[in-house]
Amino acid sequence: MTVERAERSVLATPGSNPHMIGKALASDADVVMIDLEDAVSPDQKAAARAHVAAALRDGDWRGRPRTFRINALNTPWFVLDLVEVIAAAQGLVDLIVVPKVGSAADVGTVATVLSSLERAVGRDAPVGLEIQIESAAGLAHCEEIALASARVEALVFGPGDYAASMGVPLAAIGMPDRWDAAYPGYRWDYPLQRMVVAARAAGVRAIDGPFADFRDLDGFRASCRAARALGYDGKWCIHPDQVPVANEVFTPDEAEVAWAREVLDANAEAEREGRGSFALHGHMVDAATLRMARATLARVHRTGERA
Helix, strand or coil, X not given: CCCCCCCCEEEEEECCCHHHHHHXXXXXXXXXXXXXXXXCCHHHHXXXXXXXXXXXXXXXXXXXXXXXXXXXXXXCCHHHHHHHHHHHCCCCCCEEEECCCCCHHHHHHHHHHHHHHHHHHCCCCCCEEEEXXXXXXXXXXXXXXXXXXXXXXXXXXXXXXXXXXXXXXXXCCCCCCCCHHHCCCCCCHHHHHHHHHXXXXXXXXXXXXXXXXXXXXXXXXXXXHHHHHCCCCEEEECCHHHHHHHXXXXXXXXXXXXXXXXXXXXXXXXXXXXXXXXXXXXXXXXXXXXXXXXXHHHHHHHHCCCC
């Protein structure tokens, strides 16, 4: 299920705190994700479902997908997260984030339960899924996971749990630390590269995970830029202050847009003159260049910015 939408910023907010949910919905995040997993303590998970359902049902989502994250399939909360929230929200759910997915079978399990719940609440449109890759098993099977169901809309990297799964020393989630200097390269390059290839091959979005120090906006910006350089569509935010940075980095800037327009305008002129490939400012323009230019303007269109 290819859903064309901007997802530059995904703002996570605890499902147990209605005040924070309200603040998140008031932000300019492209997606607000109400969390029932890591942000909610075990003794609050059952009660938090009611807060999540109320926000999904009654909140002002301003045209954004109504989104929440369930607990992992191997927990005692998984099934009731789906059943209770979807029923209490009266089917007003567009997107569900599924954590710690290790195989295509995990996606199939969630999809099967959702099909039953959709019929029960009378929902016609299928609920989409965003799949978190957070383990060695998840990364090893990310290609099959991305293709496991037509419901899958995105793959999301989870750096904290991935580090734990791999035995990678990490001081804070998504942030550089003293171990970065010990490795002659970017430590997350392989999982990020493999995931974005799997996502693109399946026609779904690729989203980078969070950056723990919400006060370090320069560090967050650098992390966003690294993901954007690899082709990612957006990044998770854990504080509203991170949202404007993510939105800026994952929106093509004026120079990128001007380049794309100039390339396409020059190509139109070349076509009128019966020419194929041509040079622009000393650089050869061919079919691949045109595809890059069109992709840039398509990204601008999805963000709602003027192209």
